[in-house]
Structure formats: structure tokens, C-alpha cells
Amino acid sequence: MAGVEETDFIVVGAGIAGLRAAIGLSAAGRVLVVTKEALDESNTHYAQGGIAVAMGGDEDVALHLEDTMNAGDGLVNREAARVLVEEGPRRVDELLAWGTGFDREAGELMRTREGAHSRNRILHANGDATGAEIGHSLLRRARSEERITLREWTPTVDLLAGDGEVSGVTLLRPDGSQYAVCARAVLLASGGAGQVYSDTTNPAVATGDGIAMAYRAGAEISDMEFYQFHPTALSLPGVARFLISEALRGEGAYLINDRGERFMERYHPLLELAPRDVVARAITREGMGPDGEQRPVYLDMRHVTGIDPVKRFPGISRFLAQHGLELRRDRIPVRPAAHYLMGGVRSDMNGGTSLRRLYAAGEVACTGVHGANRLASNSLLEGLVFGARAAEAMQAEAAIAAGVAVEIREDTLPKTDVTALRQRLQRTMWEKAGLLREGDGLREAMRELETLSGDAPKDAGRPALELRNLQRVGELIVRSALAREESRGAHYRNDFPKRDDLRFARHSVTKAGQGTGFRA
Incomplete structure (x- = not known):
């Protein structure tokens, strides 16, 4: 056995959702935060545009809700959006109290406007480095909490799952060996999947790992056809x-x-x-x-x-x-270029998923808060709000035993070069399942992805692991895009150019072994 550790809570990912959750969880127990690269390498760090928040009272909150609903093209979960805009000001006040340096004019917070917003409500930091400033602020706070352990350069291989619940994770050491960490609850905050496309604004780490792991564990995945391309x-x-x-x-x-x-x-x-x-x-x-x-x-x-x-x-x-x-x-x-995934692990208002003891927050999750098209600058706010809510819900798992030891196989780190296969996948997704789609192209993409799955190496090294995760995410996107025979928000079908509310004013849901269906 390569080793087993035990903690109270595991957070996979060190972006805004993961760090905010870890800070909240530290009041209830030991928290292990794992990230596969440096702590400041995440989509949060690269977020330029800002954070949308209604700091102007009830009217501003109501308008922010309506702007979010309108941008989502008829598919926003209104309750999730209400939680986002109503709790947002309190979470931003926390950031201010923790020393986050948002830009100011004459001592007042500077607010700007972006697409589909009805008024100026976007806060920035250092002009166009908002995500980096928020990330650094949260990281300082997390490092001040004794019960938070931050572990860099540690890829997560899979969830430890069985009988409809998750009891921990399998992690990868630099030498290629694996080890288990058991916990009372696990939060996926691993970010997006922009690397599934050849043209993306996402960093190289955005390979959809959390979504792929959750799917393999049996969790429901929702709205994967809605990938936002930044103009x-x-x-x-x-x-x-x-x-x-x-x-x-x-x-x-x-x-x-x-x-x-x-x-x-x-x-x-x-x-x-x-x-x-x-x-x-x-x-x-x-x-x-x-x-x-x-x-x-x-x-x-x-x-x-x-x-x-x-x-x-x-x-x-x-x-x-x-x-x-x-x-x-x-x-x-x-x-x-591919920018933000509205879909992900299907989750409720508190980050709960279809598997017991598994939670999700941030871009890896899908509460329906973005609907078919995310309102500009709502994503950082989403990470803050739902990361905090997930932490509160996970504390209720404190009475659960951390789990039992499991056997993990030993592997040596192979030297498989998967660069050509990864580029082949990315080109396929860009050309056949990108901004403008149609049935024939999507079916061609699915055949190519299935072929690539057979060609991909099965070793335990990080490059091969990421390729397998990207291949799975690509299949989920294509499968959902084929099922949605309409155009809505970020999903556009040349062969079905109109919105069809009668059939598709619902969320796509995919689960291993059950295909893709639609639910309210």
C-alpha cells in the first residue's frame, strides 16, 4: 500500500472557491488544500475583468438579479442567482476586511460596467489584475489559519467513492506513486476545462479534472454544452x-x-x-x-x-x-477563445452533489446560476459565495468518520509524451464543437474522441491523466451539444438556429451509464 492519510476536510483546488471554503472549514477541523501546480496558478489568478457585486442597496441587488437572468437566456436557476447577488456584498466586505486592495477614486470604490450589466457595479484591482489580488488576499488569510494545510504540485487522480458516497481522494506524488487521503467530506474547486479547446484564455492547468473525476465516481454532470467563448x-x-x-x-x-x-x-x-x-x-x-x-x-x-x-x-x-x-x-x-464553462458537476445551493459527502463550488460546479450564458464578472463572485456556502454545509459532516484505509497501487512515473494526442483532441473540439456547431460535425467529433480514447496511454503520469480527463470532458460537451437540438446562449447549432423553450427550457443532465436527459 502506497500510504493513507486522514484529515477532516479535503479541498481540491486553490482558486477563489477553494480558498474561501478552506477558510470557512478551518473553524470546524483540519483542512487539506491540494493543487497540482503552484498555489497562485489558477483561473482566478488570470481573471482580469473584475468582480460584479451590487453594493448600492436593494435596488442594485434586484437589478443585478435581473441582469443575470437576462444574460442566461432563459435557463438561469433564479434561486441560485438570488443567493449570488444577495450574499455577494457580504462576501466582498469580507475581502475588504482581509485587506483586498480594490481600485478607488477619491477614496471610494471605483465601479465600472461590462456587457449586459444595466449599471456600473464591477470592482477591479490594479486595473486588470482583479483575480490575482483576490487570490493573494485569500491565500494570506488561509496561511494564517493553523488548521489549513496547503499542498502544491499534487495532482488529484480520482475520488475514493463507493455506495453513492465519497470518502477521500487519491493523490499523485512526483515519482508517480499514489496515496490516499480520507476525509469526512471533499470539495471539488478545481476550476474549468478550457484546455479542451485549441484556442483558450485558460492556463494550462485547466483540464477539467474535477468534472472527469466526479463523472467517473458516478456524480451527475449538467449543462456541459454551454461553453462561453470570450469575444x-x-x-x-x-x-x-x-x-x-x-x-x-x-x-x-x-x-x-x-x-x-x-x-x-x-x-x-x-x-x-x-x-x-x-x-x-x-x-x-x-x-x-x-x-x-x-x-x-x-x-x-x-x-x-x-x-x-x-x-x-x-x-x-x-x-x-x-x-x-x-x-x-x-x-x-x-x-x-474558450473562456468559461457554465456546466459542470450538478450541485445545489450549498455545493451538495448527487453523491454523499462530495461538494463542488466555482467553475467546476453547475448550480444553474449562469444558465446558458454567464453574465460578465459573475464568476469570481460565484466562487466567493458558493465556496463559503459549501464550507458551511460541509461542517455538518463533522460527525462522520473520516473513512477507512484503502489499497492504492504503486506506479512508477512513465515518460509518455501525449502532446500530439492532446493537440489532436483540442483541434477536434475547436473545429467540430466550438462556437458554431451542427449535428454532423458533433458526431464526427464524438467518433474522433472515442478513437483518441483508445489511443491514449493508460499510465499514471500527470500528462496522461490530464489527457484522459480532457477526453472525458470533450465527450460530455459533445454529447450534451448533440442532445440540445436548439440554439440558446453560448450553445449555437447551425442546424437548429432557434431557441425551443417547449422542448429545451431545461438543464441537460448526464450520468455514467445513463446517457443525457433534461430536467427542470
């Missing part, structure tokens, strides 16, 4: 798809095609501040030449006055400068 990622040959925050459009930046024309008036009355799915599809269509060639689309901020773009967007400006571009001088070439 404006930098589009330069050979350069990673660096995110160009929606906040630039909030400050007045235009989108223009290769003929220098603004085009959003043809797609939505809110123009550049339309919901993200609308803007992303508009950019895709404007970039399609008559013979299928890719034509450039640009973000243009040259006309904007009243702000200094370098001070307002320091991180973006530094990155652009490395490639000879400047917001005040140049049109910035952009195209959509």
Missing part, C-alpha cells in the same frame, strides 16, 4: 490567446472589421456591450471571408478619451507592448 482574445500568429478584457469595451472601445466598419449594430442593440455569446458569434461571422479565409477583426480604443489606457489596463498594456502594440495607437487584432 476578444489577442489574435497574433504564434502568440497564446491572451485575454483582452471586456472592460475595454466598457470604457468605450469599438469592434471593427477589416474594412474599418463598426458592425455590432447589425447584431444587437447593446452594440459592443451585448451578451458575450452574441459578440463572439458576431466577431466570428465578420471574420469569415467569402472563400472561408480568416479575415481580421479589431478592438479599437484610439478614439476613447478621459482615461489613460496604460494606467487603467497596466497588465494588458504590458503584454501588448511586448508585441509592438499600444491601445492608444493601434487597432488590436482579436478573435474569440
